[in-house]
Amino acid sequence: MKxxxxxxxxxxxxxxxxxAGRHIRVLPLPKKLFVPLQxxxxxxxTPLVNVGDKVLKGQLIALAQGxxxxxxxxxxxxxxAALGDFPAPHPSGLPVxxxxxxxDGEDKWIARDEAYDPFALTPEDIAARVxxxxxxxxxxxTFPAALKLNLSRNSGVHxxxxxxxxxxxxxxxxxxxxxERAGQIVEGIRLIAHAxxxxxxxxxxxxNKPDAxxxxxxxxxxxxxxxVVMPSMYPMGSEKQIIQVLTGxxxxxxxxxxxxxxxVHNVATAYAVQQAVCYGKPLISRIVTVSGGAIMTPxxxxxxxxxxxxxxxxxxxxxxxxxxxxxxxxxxxxxQFTHTGVPVVKGTSGVLALMQDExxxxxxxxxxxxxxxxxxxxxxxxxxxxxxxxxVSDLSGAVDLGLxxxxxxxxxxxxxxxxxxxxxYFNYAKGDLAAQERTKLKQEATRKxxxxxxxxxxxxxxxxxxxxxxRKAAREAKERAKQEAAAKAAEEAA
Amino acid sequence: xxxITHSPHAHAPVSIGKVMGTxxxxxxxxxxxxxxxxxxxxxxxxxxxxxxxxxxxAFVLRWQQRAVRPALMDGSGILTAWLLAMSxxxxxxxxxxxxxxxxxxxxxxxxxxxxxxxxxxxxxxxxVMLLISFPLEMTSWVGPLPLGSAHAPGLLDSLxxxxxxxxxxxxxxxxxxxxVKTEFTRGVGLDQALAGYxxxxxxxxxxxxxxxxxxxxVFILLGxxxxxxxxxxxWHAPLAMLLGVAVPALLFNMIDANHYAxxxxxxxxxxxxxxxxxxxxxxxxxxxxxxxxFIFGLGCGLLTWIIRTxxxxxxxxxxxxMLMNAATPLIDQYVKPRIYGRDRKGAALPANKGS
Numbered sequence: 082m083k084x085x086x087x088x089x090x091x092x093x094x095x096x097x098x099x100x101a102g103r104h105i106r107v108l109p110l111p112k113k114l115f116v117p118l119q120x121x122x123x124x125x126x127t128p129l130v131n132v133g134d135k136v137l138k139g140q141l142i143a144l145a146q147g148x149x150x151x152x153x154x155x156x157x158x159x160x161x162a163a164l165g166d167f168p169a170p171h172p173s174g175l176p177v178x179x180x181x182x183x184x185d186g187e188d189k190w191i192a193r194d195e196a197y198d199p200f201a202l203t204p205e206d207i208a209a210r211v212x213x214x215x216x217x218x219x220x221x222x223t224f225p226a227a228l229k230l231n232l233s234r235n236s237g238v239h240x241x242x243x244x245x246x247x248x249x250x251x252x253x254x255x256x257x258x259x260x261e262r263a264g265q266i267v268e269g270i271r272l273i274a275h276a277x278x279x280x281x282x283x284x285x286x287x288x289n290k291p292d293a294x295x296x297x298x299x300x301x302x303x304x305x306x307x308x309v310v311m312p313s314m315y316p317m318g319s320e321k322q323i324i325q326v327l328t329g330x331x332x333x334x335x336x337x338x339x340x341x342x343x344x345v346h347n348v349a350t351a352y353a354v355q356q357a358v359c360y361g362k363p364l365i366s367r368i369v370t371v372s373g374g375a376i377m378t379p380x381x382x383x384x385x386x387x388x389x390x391x392x393x394x395x396x397x398x399x400x401x402x403x404x405x406x407x408x409x410x411x412x413x414x415x416x417q418f419t420h421t422g423v424p425v426v427k428g429t430s431g432v433l434a435l436m437q438d439e440x441x442x443x444x445x446x447x448x449x450x451x452x453x454x455x456x457x458x459x460x461x462x463x464x465x466x467x468x469x470x471x472x473v474s475d476l477s478g479a480v481d482l483g484l485x486x487x488x489x490x491x492x493x494x495x496x497x498x499x500x501x502x503x504x505x506y507f508n509y510a511k512g513d514l515a516a517q518e519r520t521k522l523k524q525e526a527t528r529k530x531x532x533x534x535x536x537x538x539x540x541x542x543x544x545x546x547x548x549x550x551x552r553k554a555a556r557e558a559k560e561r562a563k564q565e566a567a568a569k570a571a572e573e574a575a
Numbered sequence: 576x577x578x579i580t581h582s583p584h585a586h587a588p589v590s591i592g593k594v595m596g597t598x599x600x601x602x603x604x605x606x607x608x609x610x611x612x613x614x615x616x617x618x619x620x621x622x623x624x625x626x627x628x629x630x631x632x633a634f635v636l637r638w639q640q641r642a643v644r645p646a647l648m649d650g651s652g653i654l655t656a657w658l659l660a661m662s663x664x665x666x667x668x669x670x671x672x673x674x675x676x677x678x679x680x681x682x683x684x685x686x687x688x689x690x691x692x693x694x695x696x697x698x699x700x701x702x703v704m705l706l707i708s709f710p711l712e713m714t715s716w717v718g719p720l721p722l723g724s725a726h727a728p729g730l731l732d733s734l735x736x737x738x739x740x741x742x743x744x745x746x747x748x749x750x751x752x753x754x755v756k757t758e759f760t761r762g763v764g765l766d767q768a769l770a771g772y773x774x775x776x777x778x779x780x781x782x783x784x785x786x787x788x789x790x791x792x793v794f795i796l797l798g799x800x801x802x803x804x805x806x807x808x809x810w811h812a813p814l815a816m817l818l819g820v821a822v823p824a825l826l827f828n829m830i831d832a833n834h835y836a837x838x839x840x841x842x843x844x845x846x847x848x849x850x851x852x853x854x855x856x857x858x859x860x861x862x863x864x865x866x867x868x869f870i871f872g873l874g875c876g877l878l879t880w881i882i883r884t885x886x887x888x889x890x891x892x893x894x895x896x897m898l899m900n901a902a903t904p905l906i907d908q909y910v911k912p913r914i915y916g917r918d919r920k921g922a923a924l925p926a927n928k929g930s
Binding site (some may be wrong): 094140165172173189334336340342408413414416439441444446449451453456460461465486491496505 | 579580581582583584585587588589590591593594624645649651689690691692807858859861863864865907911912913914915916921923924925926927928
């Protein structure tokens with residue numbers, strides 16, 4: 082198949098060999114699981130359980146709220162130990178609402194609704210099952226999968242792209258799941274295609290995963306699913322880029338893939354969809370890569386959602402050397418964390434313990450305008466100019482240069498010879514703009530309220546005056562009538 | 576307290592020091608060849624340029640109460656002085672080098688705010704200042720006197736040449752472009768002016784009067800190719816500048832060969848090679864997109880040819896580069912890459928569901 086050109090991009094050192102050869106192993110059942118209520122884009126789920134309740138594995142414990150949200154299920158059987166705040170798997174480590182489950186060690190499933198012929202289900206039913214299973218995009222964006230299916234079905238999709246790029250260095254969780262569970266993934270892909278009535282189904286896999294390509298090709302034999310080998314390059318696995326490489330089309334600025342008739346899902350999401358639709362299993366575990374130069378035995382584990390990260394590190398035989406930095410996700414877009422008690426969530430693809438020489442951090446020096454960042458940007462931005470505007474707080478200048486089109490892939494920061502933290506500038510600016518936007522909305526709301534109040538007061542005043550005038554008129558009319566009556570009476574008397 | 580750092584948590588093995596180091600490495604063969612060709616005076620001049628730049632920059636940084644070491648260690652000041660030294664007449668007196676270097680790093684760079692802030696290429700700004708202030712010293716060329724040859728000045732003689740401004744008797748010679756210009760004013764056409772004065776092959780190997788950067792054209796070219804291969808610079812600006820000089824030279828040479836020198840004469844003389852590969856590829860003072868760099872290079876080449884052909888000075892690379900430096904912000908304003916999902920004007924692409 083003809084591939085299309087990707088602009089920019091970088092070739093970071095893969096380091097996937099650390100964990101790529103390691104089979105997925107199931108992590109031993111943890112004693113306590115910490116399940117945050119928000120593990121997805123959108124509104125947090127609302128808990129349906131109370132402290133002391135007994136729950137079964139797969140039981141719904143928190144329900145999705147509003148249009149964009151996702152439900153949450155008990156990862157194992159046990160007792161609800163706490164409903165309260167617990168440190169989030171986020172750089173801030175701030176506490177977020179979390180359900181704590183004490184495992185009873187039995188790991189006993191709730192009764193499940195299995196579908197014997199999943200392809201007999203209607204597209205609506207598939208989406209409903211995916212939604213009920215609390216599935217979100219497992220590639221990292223954690224967008225509720227059912228919502229994406231419904232939106233795509235309504236607007237019409239001709240091409241389904243399955244993302245097996247896994248362009249982040251170190252991560253091998255998608256590689257391993259494609260090698261070991263290709264059959265289930267292909268079935269999941271066909272279910273998704275069925276749910277959105279896609280005509281063309283492409284699975285894009287980077288050429289640095291030959292075993293995954295072979296396994297997926299074997300599993301896709303005789304199905305409409307087409308495996309496409311893509312060159313290894315970062316950020317090939319980004320939604321915009323994989324669409325561009327496979328179809329030659331671009332998502333219009335500010336739009337969604339559905340605008341050009343495309344739907345993109347991650348291969349691990351397809352596996353979760355298959356498990357949910359065929360076996361009624363909600364999303365309560367995921368494959369996580371534990372790797373990095375500081376980890377003794379890098380590996381891939383299937384961990385229950387809510388498992389403290391420390392247990393994954395222990396499972397990998399702990400540290401070989403003290404880690405210079407701990408990262409959740411891949412090194413290019415992952416987030417640093419400090420507290421290893423934080424839980425694995427639906428979007429956790431990797432736990433990395435990196436050494437200083439792997440990070441390659443140095444003091445930033447002045448920009449020499451070498452424009453390496455311009456050549457690396459897969460979007461076609463001019464990062465050095467944007468950063469120069471943000472440095473002097475000219476955020477609107479940065480927006481004019483395309484700040485809002487930035488996908489924060491980190492290619493520019495990665496190649497900058499001056500070690501300028503360009504993405505940091507952009508995310509700071511995006512955050513500041515969002516705050517400004519909120520302030521503006523708030524001011525707008527306040528102004529509207531004040532105007533409404535003034536109007537109300539004026540109306541009351543007006544009504545009062547009118548009422549008074551009416552009363553006066555009535556009184557006068559009465560008076561006049563009385564006088565007239567008196568005059569009439571006098572006349573008659575006279 | 577462990578400070579939280581933003582992604583990416585990986586970095587390409589690059590730094591400004593490494594970039595500058597690679598450029599210096601690319602300059603070394605041409606420089607060594609120049610040293611051999613012009614002997615000790617050239618070495619003296621080169622050393623004086625570098626020392627003046629380092630001392631001058633350190634002094635200014637100190638004065639501004641900024642950290643001296645990191646700014647000096649990035650190698651940018653050394654590169655500037657090195658490039659300036661390669662554009663000077665090899666037998667020029669020491670104070671030319673000192674004045675030029677100080678002007679380059681202090682006025683050309685630090686006054687604008689240091690590395691990355693200057694509008695004009697510091698080496699070219701210094702060269703232009705020297706040329707209009709000291710035209711005699713800046714146009715006193717000598718023919719090549721390779722180290723070890725009969726007339727080559729020894730170490731002691733060379734110190735006299737550099738530091739006491741004692742010219743070597745009978746060694747003065749005009750550069751090719753200067754010679755042609757002078758002959759034109761006497762009404763002598765190109766065919767006679769070039770006869771016995773110019774042979775393309777020997778020009779390639781530097782056996783004629785000129786600066787280090789002019790005489791070592793072939794090594795400059797090799798250094799430039801090395802920089803492109805190492806992805807320190809791209810081919811856009813250099814190729815555009817060579818085209819900007821060669822295309823009009825070829826056209827006019829075809830119209831009137833006696834009046835307009837051909838493309839080879841233009842490409843291999845003066846600062847065109849040094850300019851194309853080492854001067855206009857200076858990232859600070861050139862545009863930041865490939866298209867912008869091509870326009871920039873083309874402008875540098877065209878202006879060079881125009882100044883050489885119709886201007887008052889025999890050589891125009893430094894003037895051309897400075898003029899185009901001034902146009903760089905304008906080029907960057909209008910030449911930007913197309914953003915993903917948008918058309919050239921920045922409007923969102925239309926939704927197209929296709930089939």
